Amino acid sequence: MQFLLIILFCVLGVITGVATGLFPGLHVNNVALILFSLSTVIVETLHPLFSVTPGVTKQFLLVLIAVYLIAVSISHTFHDIIPTTFLGAPDEDTALSVLPAHQLLLEGRGYEAVSLSAMGSYGAILFCFLILYPTRFIIGGPVFLYSTLQEVMAFILIAISILMIGTEKGKITIFGADGKLSALIGMSFAAFIFFISGVFGLVVLDFPLDSPVGLPTSPALLPALAGLFGLPTLMTSFITKPLIPEQELKENSLIKENRNASLISIITGGIAGIFVSIFPGITSATGTVLAMNLRGESNKRQTIVTLSAVNTACAFFVVIMLFIVLKSRSGATLAVMQLITIEEWTSFLMPLDLIYLLIAILLGGTLSYFFTLKIGKIFAKHVTKIPYRLLVCLTILMIITLVFLFTGILGLFILFVAMFIGLLPVLWGVRRSHCMGILLLPIILYFL
Amino acid sequence: MPIFSCGMKLQHLSLLIAFLGVISLYIISTLIEPIPISLDNLPKYEGKQVIVQGIVIDHYVTSSSYGNQIIVIQQDNSTATIFIEGGEKNLLYCGDKIQVTGKVQRYKDKWEILVSDTHFIRVIQQWQNISRPLWEIAENPTYFTGLNLNVTGYIDAVFDTYFFLSDATGEHVIFVTHTPSSNISIYTGEKIILRAYFTYDAAQLRYKFEIKDENHGILQVEEG
Numbered sequence: 001m002q003f004l005l006i007i008l009f010c011v012l013g014v015i016t017g018v019a020t021g022l023f024p025g026l027h028v029n030n031v032a033l034i035l036f037s038l039s040t041v042i043v044e045t046l047h048p049l050f051s052v053t054p055g056v057t058k059q060f061l062l063v064l065i066a067v068y069l070i071a072v073s074i075s076h077t078f079h080d081i082i083p084t085t086f087l088g089a090p091d092e093d094t095a096l097s098v099l100p101a102h103q104l105l106l107e108g109r110g111y112e113a114v115s116l117s118a119m120g121s122y123g124a125i126l127f128c129f130l131i132l133y134p135t136r137f138i139i140g141g142p143v144f145l146y147s148t149l150q151e152v153m154a155f156i157l158i159a160i161s162i163l164m165i166g167t168e169k170g171k172i173t174i175f176g177a178d179g180k181l182s183a184l185i186g187m188s189f190a191a192f193i194f195f196i197s198g199v200f201g202l203v204v205l206d207f208p209l210d211s212p213v214g215l216p217t218s219p220a221l222l223p224a225l226a227g228l229f230g231l232p233t234l235m236t237s238f239i240t241k242p243l244i245p246e247q248e249l250k251e252n253s254l255i256k257e258n259r260n261a262s263l264i265s266i267i268t269g270g271i272a273g274i275f276v277s278i279f280p281g282i283t284s285a286t287g288t289v290l291a292m293n294l295r296g297e298s299n300k301r302q303t304i305v306t307l308s309a310v311n312t313a314c315a316f317f318v319v320i321m322l323f324i325v326l327k328s329r330s331g332a333t334l335a336v337m338q339l340i341t342i343e344e345w346t347s348f349l350m351p352l353d354l355i356y357l358l359i360a361i362l363l364g365g366t367l368s369y370f371f372t373l374k375i376g377k378i379f380a381k382h383v384t385k386i387p388y389r390l391l392v393c394l395t396i397l398m399i400i401t402l403v404f405l406f407t408g409i410l411g412l413f414i415l416f417v418a419m420f421i422g423l424l425p426v427l428w429g430v431r432r433s434h435c436m437g438i439l440l441l442p443i444i445l446y447f448l
Numbered sequence: 449m450p451i452f453s454c455g456m457k458l459q460h461l462s463l464l465i466a467f468l469g470v471i472s473l474y475i476i477s478t479l480i481e482p483i484p485i486s487l488d489n490l491p492k493y494e495g496k497q498v499i500v501q502g503i504v505i506d507h508y509v510t511s512s513s514y515g516n517q518i519i520v521i522q523q524d525n526s527t528a529t530i531f532i533e534g535g536e537k538n539l540l541y542c543g544d545k546i547q548v549t550g551k552v553q554r555y556k557d558k559w560e561i562l563v564s565d566t567h568f569i570r571v572i573q574q575w576q577n578i579s580r581p582l583w584e585i586a587e588n589p590t591y592f593t594g595l596n597l598n599v600t601g602y603i604d605a606v607f608d609t610y611f612f613l614s615d616a617t618g619e620h621v622i623f624v625t626h627t628p629s630s631n632i633s634i635y636t637g638e639k640i641i642l643r644a645y646f647t648y649d650a651a652q653l654r655y656k657f658e659i660k661d662e663n664h665g666i667l668q669v670e671e672g
Contacts, residue, residue: 208496417469
């Protein structure tokens with residue numbers, strides 16, 4: 001019975017993840033927040049139903065909610081490629097893939113972008129399972145890499161930030177600058193975006209925000225990230241009015257043509273995902289930049305595979321890190337940490353709750369892979385019939401509404417300012433990931 | 449290259465609004481100060497930055513490999529847990545009065561205050577500087593149990609490893625123990641300031657003071 005309930009909550013989580021993945025702005029963190037605030041009510045409601053079932057205690061029901069949340073977060077990382085590709089509406093995790101995926105859409109290969117992403121995500125899950133134990137012994141005892149890293153965390157984060165800015169390839173040709181000078185200006189502008197985002201983060205991250213309708217208060221990150229990454233792309237999509245051709249429904253040709261490259265993308269993406277899950281303030285976008293630099297090759301298809309691998313590997317390893325270093329690195333794991341008692345994974349055997357969550361990841365990932373392909377196909381078939389601008393406009397309205405409902409007027413102002421900061425890289429032609437200064441700068445200062 | 453071509457005006461306008469926006473938010477943030485609240489009001493301030501004060505009743509580092517600091521404070525009949533992730537352990541003693549600035553959150557059905565940095569914990573009064581009359585302790589002994597306290601009183605009777613302390617009226621008397629090595633020199637009727645640990649002695653079914661570490665001791669008071 002216990003196992004059946006885990007399967008059931010996992011499937012429900014995958015379905016919820018489809019919804020959060022498809023609707024930009026409806027982030028898994030918000031679902032986690034709502035669910036956590038309702039957890040007591042859910043447990044009290046469900047417990048009488050299972051009172052005669054052995055083993056289904058109130059504590060186990062909390063584990064089921066945790067399973068559900070992890071399934072949502074895994075499913076979300078699969079499905080968020082669909083709006084990224086077909087609407088050009090990424091969340092902060094898929095912001096880097098919006099260009100390659102959207103380019104493939106304009107070539108009539110939107111479905112290929114989706115299937116590449118699904119392959120990257122699922123491949124990352126399998127890779128993460130393979131390296132689960134080595135990672136456990138390196139990050140935790142006997143190597144205790146995390147403790148060592150903590151001492152030099154600020155310097156590692158500074159190095160990553162410098163690498164991000166230093167590898168900026170965008171050129172800014174103001175005042176007649178060209179060649180190396182324009183590249184240098186591009187790099188300087190990237191540094192400027194990093195710092196203005198960082199100062200913005202320092203100012204807003206502890207803002208006391210209130211939901212005007214009594215919803216659980218969301219942190220300022222919701223409007224800040226929606227403004228930095230979501231709205232600028234949606235506005236770009238709205239303004240540019242792309243002419244979307246009929247879509248081919250071919251499965252991705254990459255597997256046969258370039259199997260090794262995909263494998264490398266999944267492995268580097270998976271390793272970068274671990275990296276992202278260890279370091280606070282490092283997101284999948286940053287992880288992808290690092291992974292792409294690490295593998296030393298980039299094309300739009302490999303960028304999609306890598307980013308999806310980073311994204312899913314990160315969702316996988318934040319769960320593992322929760323049990324190894326007892327730190328939450330995502331909204332979902334923060335909620336899990338508050339729901340159940342986390343037993344530190346110190347021996348060879350895994351804590352039982354971690355086994356339940358790993359079942360959710362494996363089953364959720366497998367289901368999500370097929371769901372993503374199916375839903376991606378439906379989108380690809382009908383994308384030319386979709387009233388594109390109306391949909392983008394509705395998505396923008398939905399983000400604004402969600403921000404207002406969760407964070408009120410002050411949240412809307414944060415969204416507004418964040419949007420203009422987020423527009424800077426779009427308008428000036430540098431990478432958006434520099435906006436991650438919003439988290440990196442405050443965290444660097446914290447560790448210094 | 450930029451994703452869509454646009455005039456220089458939009459580029460510069462964005463730059464200007466982003467810059468002014470951050471400045472405006474900074475000004476707003478300086479106007480929104482954390483709210484001073486009492487511990488029993490924590491549930492009303494979930495997710496908000498608050499300032500609370502209380503007496504430290506427990507202070508430890510969690511036993512996991514990546515120790516976090518936990519401080520439990522008490523104010524009237526309410527208690528709250530202060531959570532500080534990692535960092536250097538604050539130098540605090542049970543009985544110190546502290547002020548904490550942090551974010552209110554619910555953790556496993558309990559209210560706690562999440563503090564981002566140890567600097568947001570300030571000792572307002574060290575326990576040695578908070579003088580408690582014996583009658584106050586006698587009225588609510590459980591409130592003070594487990595705290596270091598600073599009490600003024602008169603030596604009532606002296607023995608090898610213990611003595612009795614009473615208030616000026618003799619209405620309240622308390623048992624005080626010390627180790628033979630404490631080298632205490634007192635005599636009956638003397639007025640003293642006692643700095644000791646207040647605890648419950650289950651074997652003797654009574655409350656008592658213990659002089660047991662280097663922070664504890666006796667100060668002789670000259671009567672004017």
